Amino acid sequence: MEITQTTTATRNAPAAAPRWAVDATELRKSFGAVSAVDGVTLQVRPGEIVAFLGPNGAGKTTTIDMMLGLSQPDSGAVRVFGESPRAAISHGLVSAVLQTGGLLKDITVRETLDLTASLFADTRPIAEVMQRAGIAEIGDRLVGLCSGGQQQRLRFAMALLSDPGLLILDEPTTGMDVEGRRSFWSAIRADAARGRTVLFATHYLDEADEYADRIVLMSRGRIVADGTTAEIKNLVSGRIVHATLPGADPVAIAALPGVEEVEVKGDRIAVHTKDSDAVARHLLTQTEARDLEITAQNLESVFLALTSEGDKS
Secondary structure, eight states: OOOOOOSOTTTTSOSSOOSOSEEEEEEEEEETTEEEEEEEEEEEOTTOEEEEEOOTTSSHHHHHHHHTTSSOOSEEEEEETTBOHHHHHHTTOEEEEOSSOOOOTTSBHHHHHHHHHTTSSSOOOHHHHHHHHTOGGGTTSBGGGSOHHHHHHHHHHHHHTTOOSEEEEESTTTTOOHHHHHHHHHHHHHHHHTTOEEEEEOSOHHHHHHHOSEEEEEETTEEEEEEOHHHHHTTSOOEEEEEEOTTOOHHHHHTSTTEEEEEEETTEEEEEESOHHHHHHHHHHHSOOEEEEEEEOOHHHHHHHHHHHHHHO
């Protein structure tokens, strides 16, 4: 049976929607001598899909905890749709899909959703959220017998019940296979198209590259980059020259002007350089290189460069 979505994803949003879905200003949080979050200011517009990236210990989870009201900042303030985080949650404006916890293993998937729905005055139909989360076929399965990916989808369905304006995801596709991840993000994009705001933390940089409208990169408690994927990639200069070159001499290539790094994998080389024209000219005229390609920096190389710089500060 086909289920029709009759209301927008922002059904619970205030009638006079504020400018920001998330408005965090100068957030600071320390644990003893460790400064986990050090002056984070972040505004997220309604309907944006924002990837929250950073290495372990960067401060992402602590920042998310403050957005959810699970932790109070030492200083600074955060508002969600103009309300305090706890008030926004109590009004059904925000839901979260966390990486672990929150599930009872000895009840079924459908019973879990029934229990969660009982906590709200008004929810989306359970059959609808199960279908949208891709778990319609396992409603009678015990949660403890579900795979890690299926449990993540159940958490997603639980988050959709209140039809929140803001959905916060912490490593949402952990345990999912490639097809499961693709299906999950298709559902997220469909929700965002109806007006839902999505903020997600992930270690899968390809997910951020492909699905986020905007990337916020943290390192050592601070935001070190904020922009579209293209803008983030442009923060690191240079390009990468790829070529097939059996028996390549990486030392000789590394000595060329502008070359920063040379990677050799079998017969393929990747040359990170600030002067891709000079490298390409050398490879084509002075070596037997073939199948040459010149590409911009990928998100992984930018991530490593910016977070390494942050580690030195």
